[in-house]
Amino acid sequence: MILKRIQLGSYIIIGILLILCFRLWQLQILDGDKYKRLSEDNRLRILKTPAPRGIIYDRNGTPLVKNIPFFSVSITTDNFSGIDTDSLAAVLGLTPKEVEEKLTKKDNSPFVPVKLKQGLSFGEIARIEARRSDFPGLFVETEVGREYLFGKVGAHIIGYLGKITTSQLNNPDLRHFPSDALIGQWGVEALFDNQLRGIPGERIIEVDALGRELRMIQERPPVKGTDINLSIDIQIQKAVEDAFGEKAGALVALKPDSGEILALESLPSFDPNIFSMGIAYNDWKSLMEDKKKPMLNRAVQSQYPPGSTFKIITAIAALEEGIIDPDTKINCTGGINYGRWTFGCWKKGGHGPVDFHRAIVESCDVYFYELGRRLGIDKIHKYATAFGLGRETGIELIPVKEKSGLIPNTEWKKEKKRLPWYLGDTFISAIGQGYITTTPIQMAAMMATFANGGNVYKPSLIKGSYQPARTINLKPETIRMIKEALSGVVNESNGTAQGARSSLAVIGGKTGTAQVVGKKKGLAGERFMDHAWFVAFAPVDDPEIALSVFVEHGGGGGAVAAPIAKRAIEAYLKSQALRARNQESQNAEN
C-alpha cells in the first residue's frame, strides 16, 4: 500500500511541476514583452536638470541677483536595511529626532527619495560626501538658488525665491511642481516667475534600485530663463536706504514720461537671502512678528493723510476752476474761525497777506482753507481722483496687496458716516488732513502726472514699458505757476523744503505732515511724532524724475523727508551722467 501511495506522490509532483511550467510560459512567453518593457522602465530614470534662472537687471544693466547652486541632500531607502539615524543626523547637523521624523513620514514609500535637508553649505557637502559610503542611497542634489547681490536694498521689488508652500501646491497652476520646488515667492521673482524659470533639461540615466546614477543614456540641455530688465536704478535704491538710516518709511520715484518706477524702497526691509537659503522657522517668525514690520511694503500699503503735499491738488483745482486770481492776497492771521472752531495755520501768528505763490512756498494753511471754502469738497475730490488718488495705481506686486487710500466727498460721508459734510471737513481736506489718506506710490504718481503736464501712467517695473496714458487737461498757465511755486518751496529763502536744494539740478517739491493722533494730548516720544511727507520732481524745466518720500514719525516734512528726496534725485542724476559717460567712451572706441 505504501508503494502505491509513493507512486501517487510522483504523479502529484509531476502535476505541480506542470503547473509551474505553465506559469513560467505565461510570464516569459505570453507576457514576456510587457515585462521586458517594465524591466527597462526599472533601470531608466528621467531626471530634470534645473534650468538657470533668468537674471534680474536694473535699468542700467547692473545685475541684482546671481544664480548659485542650491544643494540639498536626500536619501533613498529600501526600508529593509536599517539606517543609523544617530550618525546620519550627526553628519547632516540635524537632531536624530528630526531625521527620524523625516524618514518615518506617512507618505514615504521605499525607493522614493526623502529630502533631508536643503540649503547646504560647501562645508556640509564635503562632510556628507566624505561619509556617503556609510549611508547607501544618500545623495546630494543641485538646484538653482539665488543670491541677492544687494541684500536688503530693493528687496520689496526684487522679492525672493522660496520653497513652494502647501497652499500653492493646491493651486491647479502650480500643482505640477515637486513638493520641494523653489519658486518666486515675492516681488518680481514671483510676478515674472514663468519667464525667469526657463525650461528644465532632461537626463535619461540608468539607475540602480536606490536611484543611484550609473551612467547617462541621453541628455537634453535645459533652457535658461529669460532675463528681466527692471526699470529701477539700484543706485537710487542704495542712496535711499542709506539716507533713511534707521527711520521707517518709503520712497517711490517714477519716470514722469512713462510711469516706469525708478526706485521703490520700503524700510525697514528684509534680506531676501535668508529665504532663498531655506529660511529657518525662527527667522520667519521673528520677521513676521517684528514690530517694525519689515515685510510690510510701506510704499503701497501705508495709507496716511498726505498733509500739505495735497495742497498741490487744491492749488491745481483752484487755478483750473478759476476761483482765484493768483495775485490776490489773502490775509493769514494765524487761523480762521468757523463756528465754535478755530482752524489754525501751522505758523503761529500767521503769514500776513499771502498770494498764490507765497502760499505754496510757505505752505500757508489759511490760504488753502479759503481755497477749499471756495472750491467745495466735490471739486477737490474731482481733481484728486483725476490724479489717481483714492484708488489703486495698479502696480503689480506679489503677494502684496496695494491699498487704495481715500478721497472723501459729501456722498461718501453721508454713506459711510451717516453725517452731512461740514465746511470744517472741507477746510482740513484742502490741506490734506482729516479723512484723506494716500499711499506713497499714489503721491509719487500724482507728482509724476503733474510733472509731465497731466498724463496718468500706470506705474511699471519693467524698463521701457508703459501703459497708454490717460490725460488730464490742464491749462499751461496752471502748470507753469505751480511749477514755479514748487521750485520756490525748495529754492527760495522762505521755502519749507530748503533741505532738498541741490547743486546738480533745480528741484521742485512740496512738504507735508500727517498728524499722529495722540500728539495733541501732549504725549512725547518718537511714537507720537508726526509722519513726514515730501513730494518732488526734477529738473523743474524738463522733469526726468518725480518722487514721494514718506517717513514714519519723521516730524516735519522739510527737515527729514526733503533731504532724502535730494539724495535720491542726486543719485539718479549721477547714475545718468555715468551712463552717458560710459556710452560716450563706448562710442569713441567704436
Added chain:
Amino acid sequence: MLKIDRRLIKNFDWITFLIVISLAIIGIMTIYSATRPPLGVGEHPDFYFKQVLWLLISTGVLFVIVSFDYIWLYRISYLLYGLGLLLLLIVIFGGRTSMGAQRWLSIGPISFQPSEFFRIFFIIVFSSYLTDIGRNSIDKISMKSLFMFGILPLILLIKQPDLGTAILLMSLFVVLSLSKGISKKIITVIVIIGLISIPFLGHIFWEGLKDYQKNRLVAFIDPDIDPAGIGYHINQSKISIGSGGFFGKGYLKGTQGPLRFLPEKHTDFIFSVFAEEWGFAGSIMLLSIYLMLFLRGLDTAMRAKDEFGRLTALGITAMFFVYFCANIGMTLGIMPVVGVPLPFVSYGGTALLSNFIAAGILINIRTRRFELFYP
C-alpha cells in the same frame, strides 16, 4: 569503524549525487551573476566564493554521512530530536535577530540557523516513531506523540518566527502519516476537526503574525496595491522572470539583480535571477533537474530495504519538494512570500550543508538497499 567496502562504491547513488552537485554549481554561477557590481565596476562581493567553500565542506560531509549505515540514525533519533528541540529553545532566548526574526545562533565565529538542522532531525525521529508503532497500531497515534512531534515544535518555530520551517513541518507530518496509512476514519475525523477549527485557528494565526508577515500575505493577494511597498518583492520578481523571454538575456546580462531592483536576489529570489538570464528554456531545464531529484528520491523510498529508510527517504524528498514549490511558487507570484530558500541553489552555508546532509542520507539509503543483513 569506517567500513568502506567495494559494494559501497559499486552501489553508490551517483545520480542523486550528480544532481545535487550540478544544482549547487548552477547556484554558485547564479550567485556570482546576481551579486556582481552594477556595470561590472567595483568590487565583486565574495558570496560566490563563500558558497564554493561551503560546497566543498558539504560534499565532504555528504561522503562521511554515506559512509555510516543509516541505521545509526534510527538508533540515536530521539537523542537528535532532543538536541534539536534544545537548540530551538536556545535560539528563542539567546538568538540573534535578523530581518525581524530570531533564527540565528552564534557559536564562536560560526552562526547558523538551528531550524535548518532541526527539520532533518524531525524527519528522522518521526520516521523512526512511525516505524516503531508498527503497521497495525497506526490508528493509535496518541495525543502524546501528536504533541511531541506536532504541536511542540510548531510552537517553538512560530515563536521565532520561522513560518517557512513551520509549514514544512506540518507538511511532513501529513505526508509521512498519510504514507504510513491512516484509516479513513481517522482522516475523516482530522478533516472535520480541521474544518471546524479553521475560522478559529485562522484568527489566532492572523493575530499571531508579525506585521511583515501580514504584509506578505496581503501583497500576495494583490501585489499592485502598493508597487513600491509590500508588493514590491513579487512585482520585481515577476518582472525579472518575465523579462527573460524564451532564451533569456544571457548569463551575466541580467539587470534586475545587479541594479538591486530585486531584493534578496542571491537568496530567496535566486530563481528570478536565473530565469531572467536563461529564459524559459533554461528554467524548464532547471525544473527538469529538480524533477529528476524528486522522482529519484521517491524511487529510493520505494526501493529502501526497511521501513525506516523508506519513510526517511520519503520525508527528505518531501522536504526538498515543499521548499522547491514554496520558493518557485513565490518567485512566480502564485504563492505567498514565505522566506524559503531554493534547495541547493540559494546562497546560504548552513542551508547548503543541511541539504547535503539530507541528500547524503538519501544516497545512503539507496546505496544500502541491498544490504539486507547488516549487523
